[in-house]
Amino acid sequence: MKAAALTAPGRVETVDLPTPAHGPYDVLVRMTAVGLCGTDLAVVRGARPAPRLPWVLGHEGIGEIAAVGSAVRHLSEGERVAIEPNYCCGRCAQCAGGFTSGCAKRVAVGLDTPGVLAEYVSVPAEFVHAAGDAGTRDLVCAEPLAVARTAVRRSGVREGGTCLVVGAGSQGLLVCLCLAAAGITPYVHEPHQGRRALAASLGAVPVESAGDGAATETEPAGHVFETAGVPEAAAWALRHAAPGGTVTFIGMSGAPLELTSHELVRRQLSLRGSLIYDHPRDFAETVALIGKGTLAPHRVLRAGFGLTDAAAAFDAVSSTPGKCWISLDGTGRAE
Ligand SMILES: [Zn+2]
Ligand SMILES: [Zn+2]
Structure with a gap:
């Protein structure tokens, strides 16, 4: 073969x-x-x-x-x-x-x-x-979609909450898709114009990125998802968490986070790493959801x-x- x-x-x-x-x-x-x-x-x-x-x-x-x-x-x-x-x-x-x-x-x-x-x-x-009979092009997304859905589940974000997604690579896009499907508007921070446009087509709202000339500073959010796995993205995610907020990390970088325990305590942040999914529930539910055809x-x-x-x-x-x-x-x- x-x-x-x-x-x-x-x-x-x-x-x-x-x-x-x-x-x-x-x-x-x-x-x-x-x-x-x-x-x-x-x-x-x-x-x-x-x-x-x-x-x-x-x-x-x-x-x-x-x-x-x-x-x-x-x-x-x-x-x-x-x-x-x-x-x-x-x-x-x-x-x-x-x-x-x-x-x-x-x-x-x-x-x-x-x-x-x-x-x-x-x-x-x-x-x-x-x-x-789920379509091939939907089903081929099952694994990364399971990763995204599981991160959203673990984050504890609820309908009506405010949400920021850092990075609109495929994982960030799928997080945006899951959030939008749950009735939560994802604001997405992504420097690449093409990825921003793609995120917008999925129901996300692009926010300003360094160097793109946009003037407004993004409001901090109660839930932030870091999907890019680069140090600048992690720093941006931490900066934009509201007091008492949760930052869920899916992206992985070898660089230490820029956060002192002083700041962590003062801002009462929760940091959450989310790795893949838990067997068999997360994957089975994702495949079943794809089968319904709505996502x-x-x-x-x-x-x-x-x-x-x-x-x-x-x-x-x-x-x-x-x-x-x-x-x-x-x-x-x-x-
Ligand atoms: Zn993968
Ligand atoms: Zn085991």
Whole structure:
């Protein structure tokens, strides 16, 4: 089978690999589409080193079940599915408490185990969600949408609250989408004009950014979401939290936050890191919501590529407003 793999640092190529075997508790998925994000790019660029080379990339995958393991009862051949690409252990204290994103033994697809940018992937059936007839372009957004929905859930923001979203990369756009769907107007801070326009098309209100000439200073908000993962964005997020406000971080940067405990206490801020989602609830609910068709997350998709164009797709990830993705079945491409 064909797969898109990292073959040398910074180099993505199409490779031929044996079709994976699947065990009794697994399903073999014929992949139809894979979304790309900054995490994949970090593997390509070596910021998150691949365990070995060649390394199959990608973690945001959907497909159709090609074969079912002998012990799997709840899924059948031909069913359309979304893959939850974080395999928690299910046995530790965190997993037992429903906090599976905190599982120390969690296996992340595309990082710890080979990715899903391949014609066939074997997946533990527990981490495969039946998707009914949800459209390909909506469903390929399931994983990053689950990340966004979970951050919104954990933040505790309520309808009618004020909200700022820092960054309108694909994760920021999906947070805006979730907030708007919940009846909360997201004000979005994003320096890139194309991303600002895309956020506005999803119901967000762009606020001033340094250098764009806008004069008004943004009102502090009770809830701020930091999605960009760069130090300036984190600093902006902290500055724009209202007294008693909550800053939820999805973006990750290696730089320390600029905040003293004095300021934290005086302003009575709550800082919340939100990593992925908790199994199985967050992902299952997200897939079910996509099936209803009201959220239409495909609106964040922009450039679509074929599997053999994977290298070009990765090149486009950081420069394209909206999300890049790869279609493996040749249908449903964005362009
Ligand atoms: Zn991702
Ligand atoms: Zn665990």
